[in-house]
Amino acid sequence: MDYENPISVSELGTLWITYQEKTMILRILEYFIEKSDDQEAKNIMGMMWQELDYYVEIMKKIFKSEGAVIPKGFTKEDVNLDAPNLFDNGFDIMFLRILKEVSMGMYTINMNMAYRVDVMTLYEGLTTITHKCYKLATLYLLKKGILTLPPNVTIPKKTEFIESKKYMRGYKLFSEKRALNSIEVGFLHHGIEVNNIGMQLITGFAQSAKNKEVRQYFEKGKELAKKHIKTFRDLLLENDIQFSSTSGSTVTTSTIAPFSDKLMMFCIDFLNGFSIVGESFGAFFTLRNDIALKTALLTKDVYFYGQEGLEIMFKHGWYEEPPQTEDRNRLINRNE
Structure with a gap:
């Protein structure tokens, strides 16, 4: 990839944490897809897996083009597809919905810290598929009677303003x-x-x-x-x-x-x-x-x-170290 500006520290940091998160979700999806007996749920999770895997590969290319080491993240070693069901009755889609809720917030922050077109495009794409998945998951859970709606409230008929700190x-x-x-x-x-x-x-x-x-x-x-x-x-x-x-x-x-x-x-x-x-x-x-x-x-x-x-x-030794800035004091005092 030939871009005028080298990747910035903020972009490198957000890509690193995004890579950790996405490889984690891929492993979780692989297990849930393997254990699911509901075809609609499998379709939602399968679609999400394919989309995320595509963007993980894009992140690998960005790291490689910048001469940066590709994070390890989470691999096949971190999932046991032979393990029996640990969760049941729609938990897979409920949890996927929560993960996508988190992702929405993350992409907003990450986009605000992006300056290169390829990095902005990556978060733009991830945001689109996250919104789609969140909507599909919510509709699925409501249809199955697993997700409950918030309480109803009396609809206001006129505009009012707070007039006291007693509020x-x-x-x-x-x-x-x-x-x-x-x-x-x-x-x-x-x-x-x-x-x-x-x-x-x-x-x-x-x-x-x-x-x-x-x-x-x-x-x-x-x-x-x-x-x-x-x-x-x-x-x-x-x-x-x-x-x-x-x-x-x-x-x-x-x-x-x-x-x-x-x-x-x-x-x-x-x-x-x-x-x-x-x-x-x-x-x-x-x-x-x-x-x-x-x-x-x-x-x-x-x-x-x-x-x-x-x-x-x-x-x-389970937490992979994020990319570090230069330790100037160590470099200056290296011979002491």
Whole structure:
């Protein structure tokens, strides 16, 4: 590839993390496709696999043309297609939908850090197929009765403006909290939905991981997901809003790992980052201070849980090192 500008540090960094993520998703899709007995689900996942594999090859070409080492990412060594079903009843498409939700946010950030036409074109293409896959997955899950819709709300008939800081009140002991607004209900519903899927995912990982330390880490994550669900559900119930959890998706009794401990740890680390960003975004648009504070405390828990996971990955040599900038001090003092 002949481009006027060499690849920038930001482009190299975003391509590296995108390569890690995409090779991880390819391995996950290979397992789910192998185990699926639903042709429509297989078609959605097969289409996604073909598209992602195409863009992984494009990323390899970019790395090669720049003289950069091609990341290892995740390979056939990280998936066991002979492992029995670890998840059942539509979990494959539910999880794929969550992964594509994360990807949407990633591509927006990555596009903002791209300056070369080929890199921008890559993220533009990935964005298009992600939107398509997310839509297909959502329609499939609704048709199967696996995905539940958010609560309904009374439709507003006139425009109103907030006239007092009392609107933000949530922790005053002797005052009544206002009802949740539609933005807050939507955020809480989404938080329950994604943490419900996350809890099932990490439960399956916990019962199948080979390393004892990894199993214990996943068990801790399962309890953290439960804490999120309880916090968000209690806030809805206080406002007389009942959340209907997703039906169907289950974890089987299998203890045979379909993925390497390395892949499962990276997957949870990846989702931890999404949780921090997503909940911070929701808290920013929440206008009741009790919800914002509770969300901030949950985000803090996820951050420290993620740090613990990184330490485990570093300890076992499971985290591939991203491209580094030059260590000038080491070069200057090399002969001392």
